[in-house]
Amino acid sequence: MNQQRKKHVKITAEYCKACGYCIKVCPDNALEFERKFNSSGYHPVKWKGKCRMCGLCYTVCPDFAVEIDDQETS
Amino acid sequence: MNQQRKKHVKITAEYCKACGYCIKVCPDNALEFERKFNSSGYHPVKWKGKCRMCGLCYTVCPDFAVEIDDQETS
Amino acid sequence: MKKEIIISGFGGQGVMLAGTLLCYAGMRASKEVTFFPSYGAEMRGGTANCKVIISDSPIGSPVFSEADILISLNCPSFEKFYPSVKDGGIVFVNSSLFSPPAEERSFEMVKIPANNIAEECGTVLAANIVMIGSFAKKTGILDPETILQSIPEALEGKEKLWDINKKALSAGFNA
Amino acid sequence: MKKEIIISGFGGQGVMLAGTLLCYAGMRASKEVTFFPSYGAEMRGGTANCKVIISDSPIGSPVFSEADILISLNCPSFEKFYPSVKDGGIVFVNSSLFSPPAEERSFEMVKIPANNIAEECGTVLAANIVMIGSFAKKTGILDPETILQSIPEALEGKEKLWDINKKALSAGFNA
Amino acid sequence: MTKKLLKGNYAVVEGALQGGIDAYFGYPITPQNEITEYMSQRMRAEDRVFLQAESELAAINMVFGAALTGKRTMTTSSSPGISLMQEGISYLAGCELPAVIVNVQRGGPGLGNIDGAQGDYFQSVKGGGHGDYRLLTLAPSSVGETYSMCRDSFDLAFKYRCPVLILTDGVIGQMIEPAEVDDTPLKKDKKVKDYGWNLTGCLGRERRVVRSLYMKEGALEKLNLRLAERYEAMKKETDWEESDTEDASLILVGYGTSARINYDAARRAREKGMKVGYFRPKTLYPFPSERLKELSGKANFLVVEMSMGQMVEDVRLAVSKDTHVEFYGRPAGGIPETDKILEICKKMTA
Amino acid sequence: MTKKLLKGNYAVVEGALQGGIDAYFGYPITPQNEITEYMSQRMRAEDRVFLQAESELAAINMVFGAALTGKRTMTTSSSPGISLMQEGISYLAGCELPAVIVNVQRGGPGLGNIDGAQGDYFQSVKGGGHGDYRLLTLAPSSVGETYSMCRDSFDLAFKYRCPVLILTDGVIGQMIEPAEVDDTPLKKDKKVKDYGWNLTGCLGRERRVVRSLYMKEGALEKLNLRLAERYEAMKKETDWEESDTEDASLILVGYGTSARINYDAARRAREKGMKVGYFRPKTLYPFPSERLKELSGKANFLVVEMSMGQMVEDVRLAVSKDTHVEFYGRPAGGIPETDKILEICKKMTA
Amino acid sequence: MKIRHHYCTGCGHGIIHRLLCEVIDELEIREKIIAIAPVGCAVFGYFYWNFDTAEAAHGRPPAVAAAIKRILPDRIVMTYQGDGDLAAIGGNEMLHAANRGDNITVVFVNNACYGMTGGQMAPTTVMNQITTTTPYGRNIEDGYPIKVCELLKELEGTVYIERTSVDSPANIIKSKKALKKALNCQIEGKGFSLVEILSMCPVGWRLNPQQSLEWVNKSMKKQFPLGVFKDRL
């Protein structure tokens, strides 16, 4: 079992308040608003799945909605 | 009746609190403490009667005790 | 007649405007009215609600603990307030945002896709007025014409918004 | 026995020290004592007075309106307080600074040239203690020896002043 | 008069303007922010003095300054802010200056919450500041009355040369209901009047001093006795509202919001056949003690407050000796329940 | 215990030290300057925290900070300064923090004068700050009692987790008389104790929050009910002194300095054959209402205060219904006259 | 720290909270810190902070903190204050704590208005800014924006004073460094430190979050230049 660690931008949609700060700073245009509402009535941000992992989105998020995560893949 | 106006340093002994500020600044050494007490228990200052009338004693007195007065003499 | 009404939702959903509109309309209909707002501890994103009383006789307390009618613009406020609806009361829910399961309840539930209807009228911000339209139709407490006439008062100085809100009111009424 | 005593003068004349000295001595003589000071609105140059009670039984109020004894170190305070001296009371005046006319009074007046006597003892500042010496002699309320023994307590930490004040006390007693 | 849908807090502003307010000083605090905000518009629009103070402490001392000039002045705040004003209020009273203070009470103690409450009764009528002063204290129970009391408060303040307190709460401040307001145009009095005590510069008269420091023996006592006389004279301003008291065996007593609750409860009690009356002090100081005493011959009392029991003491002090006075209250934002009141009514009328 | 000639204000300091004070914060004001001054020496000498605050407002909030840590802390002031502390006091109560506040009352209102007075009774026991809180209020009437009450006040503050007020006045603060003081060496407790509520950094435990903001519905009401329970429990601290009450037809009631005047008056009344007793509340809150009620079956009361009449309300509320309660007072530095008291005694015992 | 907080969309408080928590963890002082929450939008800071916290009366955190620090000098004492709290009602407590050189750290969140009470004018509201109490824009009559860093640096008691902002990733990172430096200043026993952070308040400013970034950048920084104002470390 050869495990590999891969980074991953994880967004907690329920925390997101759609300020768009992360979208603004993302150098790879890797983030976008979802169409659906979260339970608070916001269109949360989602990660498109590929980017340079610079972490700026984490840095600017006021709502603890962004995590740069280690994800186990095989 | 030929009146002459002469300046005069007038000290209200009852106002004087004997701080000695006037004595200190007087360039002519024209002021001194009296021996007797005023009713407040201070030795008030008295003017010896002759000086250059510079007004410094008036300037420094904290107790409105000094006036530079015009005095009528004949 | 004395109706005790709660309107609730997020801040920004126009809960307070909906409440004052009812008051203006009630007053226009020569009824006694009171309005009492309540903001949560949270800033603008938090919940907000108001209590409106429309009555034929003088009103004492503007605050009440059991409501005849609940107009609920979002889910959390529905959860919070539905237990205080009287038996036989009516609950209006904004089914665009949530849809409570069809449990056995002691009140009647009216579901209006208010966000969707409002968006059709031109702005999602008019969801509150859509709900009021539906309220007017269902309860008959206030004549829709009277409410319509009260829109300029409730939106004094915001002439630009009158038309769209009038539209939303009708849309809600006819939904 | 209960004696109500006022000591008064300018700030700086040692009115408060004289009063506390009486208290220490009274306590030493196993009497009940209280001391209550009062400063005028004026800063240091203003008048000051204190009320001392020496009694054989417990003392209630430390403030009183009529005095048995007045010890007056200057003229304004004499003017202020002599009307409150009881018939048959005693008034000590500092005749170095003032000398009230010998009117018909209902109290006895004792004149001591306290400033002069004090100056002879070494400092005009001990005029207060000179007056206390005279008070001791005239009233017999407190034994001069007891007062003498109390000087170190009243002047705690100021050892240098003990001797001169003891001297002033005797001088006042023997004046 | 016109009937207008009005928020309680706005009624403070409109009432004050109608009452001729010249200068307002305030600091934001919930649940009375609308007052400061709306004042900032209206006062400027009407060319009067508005200043947002750096704190409530500054605000009350600005009011002190404004009152010195003989102008009509007001500050408003809510409970914690009013606590900060206690020294200043005592100074206003001690200097015999007219001014109006509005307390839109919220839940306490401490930071508490922002709900309407009635926990500041003692502070208001017994004196939260130091010394033996009193505030003429008015307690509106509706938006309309908020308007009229604010309007009339300036005249009272000048009549008695004393600070007047409007004691309302977050419920009445935040609520909206129709209110009767004047249609007469606002008075605009730019003249500097001479009342014989105000400071305007001593042109053409003896200079004046306004102070509360009285070091001369007996002088401060004299001030206190003068104030006491004035408080005695104030008694003629005593005001209250009552209904169904004639045949009542139990009378519900409350002020402001709790009186509104009592109103509902009394009505329902009557419906149920209980002989329940309704009594509402409109002035808390002077307190309608005499009227309560009269009524106490025939009826017992239930005092309802949004507090742990404060006004109830004044009711107890007022009534005749054999009267039963019960208390029901909920503090800090709790709203007394009509059902609970009815329950007590039942017991007390049984 | 040793008998020592001591000034009332110094007794505050020595009592506080004996009571284990850790930190003092104060601002000068007459007639209590000796406290701050002497504290500045003694606290430094005893290696404890002394800080002259920039204002009374700062002082009470420093006390708040010190209390947060679970240390024994005190501030002292006189009437105007205490008014400035009302917000902070309400916060202490709302946050359930133990602290001791000494008010050496002077004449008011406003700047007033620097004489002893008793015009702050209402502020002290009814609540000068906002909300339904109370202060455990002790009223010494001698220098010795000033000492012992200050000493014991910290234990009380910690027992009930509440601010304790020592309500004294300029007469007792300024007077000197023999006082019993402890000879036991001062306790020096440098350890940081954990009471389960104090903030000391969360090393080795869950973090803690101290606050008085309760926005959740009903939460603040709960705090108030908890406080009310505590105030109820406090009743067992009720304390008073009485003499000659057994057969009295009239009882003189006063606290602090006015009690000392009553003491003289009662003695003289007895000498003249009048059946006059003496009653002195030592705790003003809780007030000895029950004992007064017991006594009121047999005797009438004359309440003497150095005010326009404040405590008299609590006496009236306490006594049974058919008791006669008269008041005699002089405000703002006026000293009630024994002769006048005797005159009233004569009338009331006739 | 994963928790949903109550601030408005785009509010700077959330970012600053995160920075603080990171710094405190990195300095390993979580268990010895005692924080004083303000009265203001961050009044509920303690819901998010996993360390001992107390809520002081409006404007009084410096007095509260000074007392705590003098009693427990080996703890880390921090106040978190808004501009209304620190510069309006609490100006005197701040001035004197700074002047005494009390060894505490002040986190000063300047959002140019009173956020919590609805966006009224604060002492830091910039000229011509429209707020609910300056409906026609702040003008001279209302006073000038107070520059807290510039003022406090004049006091001998202050050791480290910096102004940063959270309107861009770079500035956020600078803010974090400043916070760390300020807390270190205290840890090392050097004395009073303060970091002023320009922070977005979209709701108070009636702007959307994007506009509010712009506004910090254009309007606020002109009035409140970023930089280190004092560094005696």
Next chain:
Amino acid sequence: MKIRHHYCTGCGHGIIHRLLCEVIDELEIREKIIAIAPVGCAVFGYFYWNFDTAEAAHGRPPAVAAAIKRILPDRIVMTYQGDGDLAAIGGNEMLHAANRGDNITVVFVNNACYGMTGGQMAPTTVMNQITTTTPYGRNIEDGYPIKVCELLKELEGTVYIERTSVDSPANIIKSKKALKKALNCQIEGKGFSLVEILSMCPVGWRLNPQQSLEWVNKSMKKQFPLGVFKDRL
């Protein structure tokens, strides 16, 4: 002005009172001035001043004055304050009146202690100075002497700020000039003016009057240099 006043022997308040009265007469504004007396040794200023005067609460004269001036802009409004009053308890009111640029004149008598209450430490007490609350001399723990002129000059709202003293005839004459300039500043509608005057307090300092002159000259001026700190006239 011939009247016996209550100040201690050698107290600077008396000199400053005289200067003020002279200046007010020379400017012919006696009938339009409204003065705010402090709580402090000069609380009885109104016994000597022949113009309208009110006594404000301790520290609050600037707030009181600001309100008066805004209501009666054509009157001359002056506060007279001690260092305890202005810089300790009243620091915030002073800061904000200055910052608002209220067109008032502040006469600030700095005597490095609380004279009225018996000579306790003031914010302006100099290092090592012994007072009744710094029995071992003021030290760092007690904070540093606050330099009011240096601080207030930083505020945009202030127009004229000068520090003088009354320890010599020359300085007394300068003080008078400064007072005149400050009042003129107000008369001309320019805005906030303040004159700080170093003043003898022999009793508070436990010095005789002669020594107190020396002490102003040696100890105070070092800490509080004389001069004009701001002049936008």
